[in-house]
Ligand code: SF4
């Protein structure tokens with residue numbers, strides 16, 4: 650065992666929450682055991698759904714409000730930085746520094762989102778090219794640049810495959 654192996658996810662995740670915001674994943678599919686757990690926790694309406702769309706309704710600030718009953722794919726997920734910190738490839742201060750930079754760029758992206766637009770819609774809009782078919786916000790270029798910067802740092806520090814695609818958690 651190396652000297653970093655004792656790092657618990659909470660040391661990093663409790664101040665981050667990035668992987669639940671919609672900037673990294675679009676949604677997750679709920680399994681039967683996930684639904685049973687949600688039902689047992691009194692979350693009957695969530696238990697009847699087949700998926701959780703992101704930003705996750707259970708994200709409270711940077712924290713999961715149903716931590717003990719969260720889907721299995723959430724419990725097992727480790728972003729690149731968490732995995733590298735737990736596996737002793739980087740130290741805790743570097744991991745925290747990385748996550749701080751990611752959160753800063755997420756805030757910069759969110760600052761460009763037009764009022765009333767959900768982050769998942771802003772991601773779709775930011776990824777579009779200007780076209781006469783779509784009504785794009787006036788600040789589309791700024792939104793797109795902020796999105797590209799955010800996805801680049803997510804690829805660098807969070808996404809294991811680093812391909813810039815916002816996809817389902819668990820794929
Ligand atoms: S992005 Fe990484 S550090 Fe942040 S909450 Fe998710 S797993 Fe934890």
Ligand code: SF4
Nearest residue numbers: 669705707708713723
């Ligand atoms: S259930 Fe909790 S850990 Fe899973 S995506 Fe939602 S907020 Fe994140």
